[in-house]
Amino acid sequence: MERLFCDPRKCVGCHACELACAIEHSQSKNLHSIILSAESAASRRAVYVLGGEPYRVGIGGRPISLGCHHCDPAPCVDACFSGAMHKENGQTSCTASRCLGCWMCVMACPYGVITAVETALKCDLCPDRVEREGRARYACVDACPTGALVAGTFQEFRQVLDQPVEWSLPQPPSPPA
Amino acid sequence: MRYVIAGASAAGVSAAETLRQRDPAAEIVVISDEEFIYSKPMLSYYLAGHQDLESLLYRPRDFFESQGITAIYDRGVAVDVVKGCVELEHGPPVPYDKLLLATGASPRFPSAEGIRRDGIFGLRRISDADGILTRLSGVKEAVVLGAGLVGLKAAAGLLERGVRVKILVESRQVLSQMLDASSARFFQELFEQHGVPIVTRAAPAAILGNGRIEGVQIASGEVFPCQLVVVGKGVDPNLGLVSGSAIKVDYGVLVDGYLGTSVENVYAAGDVAQAMDIVRGEPWINSLWPCAVEQGRVAALNMAGERLPYKGSTRMNSVQFFGLPVISAGLAVLTPGPLGGRSGEHDTSIEDQPSATVYRKIFLKDDTIVGFVVIGDIERAGLLKVLMEKRVNVSAIQDRLLGPKLDFGFLLPFIADNRERFEEPEMQELIETLGV
Numbered sequence: 270m271e272r273l274f275c276d277p278r279k280c281v282g283c284h285a286c287e288l289a290c291a292i293e294h295s296q297s298k299n300l301h302s303i304i305l306s307a308e309s310a311a312s313r314r315a316v317y318v319l320g321g322e323p324y325r326v327g328i329g330g331r332p333i334s335l336g337c338h339h340c341d342p343a344p345c346v347d348a349c350f351s352g353a354m355h356k357e358n359g360q361t362s363c364t365a366s367r368c369l370g371c372w373m374c375v376m377a378c379p380y381g382v383i384t385a386v387e388t389a390l391k392c393d394l395c396p397d398r399v400e401r402e403g404r405a406r407y408a409c410v411d412a413c414p415t416g417a418l419v420a421g422t423f424q425e426f427r428q429v430l431d432q433p434v435e436w437s438l439p440q441p442p443s444p445p446a
Numbered sequence: 447m448r449y450v451i452a453g454a455s456a457a458g459v460s461a462a463e464t465l466r467q468r469d470p471a472a473e474i475v476v477i478s479d480e481e482f483i484y485s486k487p488m489l490s491y492y493l494a495g496h497q498d499l500e501s502l503l504y505r506p507r508d509f510f511e512s513q514g515i516t517a518i519y520d521r522g523v524a525v526d527v528v529k530g531c532v533e534l535e536h537g538p539p540v541p542y543d544k545l546l547l548a549t550g551a552s553p554r555f556p557s558a559e560g561i562r563r564d565g566i567f568g569l570r571r572i573s574d575a576d577g578i579l580t581r582l583s584g585v586k587e588a589v590v591l592g593a594g595l596v597g598l599k600a601a602a603g604l605l606e607r608g609v610r611v612k613i614l615v616e617s618r619q620v621l622s623q624m625l626d627a628s629s630a631r632f633f634q635e636l637f638e639q640h641g642v643p644i645v646t647r648a649a650p651a652a653i654l655g656n657g658r659i660e661g662v663q664i665a666s667g668e669v670f671p672c673q674l675v676v677v678g679k680g681v682d683p684n685l686g687l688v689s690g691s692a693i694k695v696d697y698g699v700l701v702d703g704y705l706g707t708s709v710e711n712v713y714a715a716g717d718v719a720q721a722m723d724i725v726r727g728e729p730w731i732n733s734l735w736p737c738a739v740e741q742g743r744v745a746a747l748n749m750a751g752e753r754l755p756y757k758g759s760t761r762m763n764s765v766q767f768f769g770l771p772v773i774s775a776g777l778a779v780l781t782p783g784p785l786g787g788r789s790g791e792h793d794t795s796i797e798d799q800p801s802a803t804v805y806r807k808i809f810l811k812d813d814t815i816v817g818f819v820v821i822g823d824i825e826r827a828g829l830l831k832v833l834m835e836k837r838v839n840v841s842a843i844q845d846r847l848l849g850p851k852l853d854f855g856f857l858l859p860f861i862a863d864n865r866e867r868f869e870e871p872e873m874q875e876l877i878e879t880l881g882v
Binding site for chain 1: 456487491497501739740765766824825828852858859860870872878
């Protein structure tokens with residue numbers, strides 16, 4: 270099944286994916302309308318800092334963008350007693366109209382990527398974006414300026430990881446010897 | 447292969463679906479004494495008037511038919527493990543090649559004079575909720591016996607229906623199987639603020655009234671007038687089907703690491719099954735929806751010939767009262783349970799209360815999380831749960847566990863350092879992504 274992955278070598282922590290996700294999942298699908306109408310818009314993915322430290326060389330401190338991993342089997346689906354959270358063609362989705370806001374899914378998610386805002390919000394793999402806009406399938410992948418976000422199977426993403434990164438991020442000065 | 451599943455709630459439905467997905471040709475028979483599949487945890491929403499019957503049906507009414515599953519609407523009364531059949535109350539015996547016991551649990555009623563009278567309800571079946579609702583017009587005051595999850599949800603539901611509710615608790619606090627005293631006080635105060643008095647150390651002695659219910663008398667002699675009694679003191683496994691058979695039972699039906707019972711070709715899942723508890727390290731029943739669904743699936747795969755170990759369950763609850771959410775899991779409490787509690791289940795607890803309605807507490811033993819409670823701000827509580835379930839030594843990150851900055855990005859390098867405990871493919875993929 271096609272899922273979304275982040276190459277931490279390329280993620281610069283710019284949050285463009287979060288912004289694009291929030292816009293994609295808004296009513297108006299337009300940033301300016303969201304701001305002017307004070308419409309609430311929430312991203313279903315987030316940029317984290319590995320190890321939680323300020324940016325530094327090595328894996329600790331690098332940013333990474335994460336959302337739902339569409340686990341199989343999915344603990345959030347097991348936990349949902351209203352039938353809102355469900356599996357469809359491998360994808361984990363939440364039917365908002367059935368969601369009671371009991372947060373069983375929040376408790377069950379081992380990645381902490383389900384947001385509790387009236388109903389459970391999570392990555393839905395942008396179900397209607399192609400038909401609506403005729404543009405790239407996923408808002409976050411489309412918005413990523415460095416190509417860190419990749420859609421595909423994990424096998425396909427592994428091939429991306431095997432390729433060297435052709436550019437490098439500015440490195441902090443070396444500590445004095 | 448003929449699979450028979452006794453019970454059609456969380457575990458039974460999950461097992462039936464799993465078997466059907468795995469083997470489109472298998473003969474699957476489900477025995478159920480209820481005519482449709484509905485969500486028992488949603489009954490309190492139905493009682494409160496927030497949900498109608500249709501919204502409780504988490505599978506369509508024609509689910510069994512559409513899946514090619516034979517439904518027998520009857521009640522299993524005995525298992526003949528020699529002949530390999532389930533005897534029914536009304537119909538002819540149902541032969542099986544593989545049997546799943548998914549008979550669930552029933553409300554635990556306290557021992558009080560007249561407790562089994564008409565007009566005293568658990569909240570476990572749609573008939574309980576409908577029974578309460580049909581009586582409501584004559585009810586001004588209700589007494590809820592017990593302040594477990596269902597007791598409190600029933601009390602909140604009745605309050606919304608305009609009933610004056612009192613809660614009588616035998617122990618010193620509400621939610622004693624889910625919260626420690628310092629966490630329980632939030633909800634005790636919240637119910638009192640909403641006009642629901644909670645009377646602690648009040649063991650019911652008798653239900654008063656001739657014909658109609660007039661009140662509840664407690665052991666001290668005090669009387670609480672009411673026209674309706676709801677019992678919410680937890681549940682006991684439904685063992686009627688296995689009693690007298692060779693299937694080994696302790697508190698529930700004992701199962702091995704593959705959810706098989708002591709008798710070949712008979713499995714058990716859900717609230718009737720006493721399976722390994724990851725945190726306690728001994729067989730226990732966590733009568734919870736997520737555990738039942740998972741056990742139903744794992745049992746079904748093992749019935750179908752796979753050899754899939756069950757990783758064990760943990761207690762976990764998520765609920766919201768009057769807008770205040772709480773998630774709690776593991777040994778957040780030292781109160782003795784039905785199987786007898788033990789002291790020394792945790793050696794340390796850490797807590798933080800950043801605001802009046804946000805509280806976090808984590809219980810640790812030997813530097814591993816054995817339980818936690820988060821109130822108010824519940825997002826990312828699953829991170830604590832996965833650390834608890836994986837029995838990982840958290841001493842290196844203990845000072846960060848309570849903070850708002852605990853997120854998966856922070857944890858990922860730590861998880862990579864403990865990768866052998868996080869065997870899920872999605873976890874392994876993420877670790878591989880880090881290239882470390």
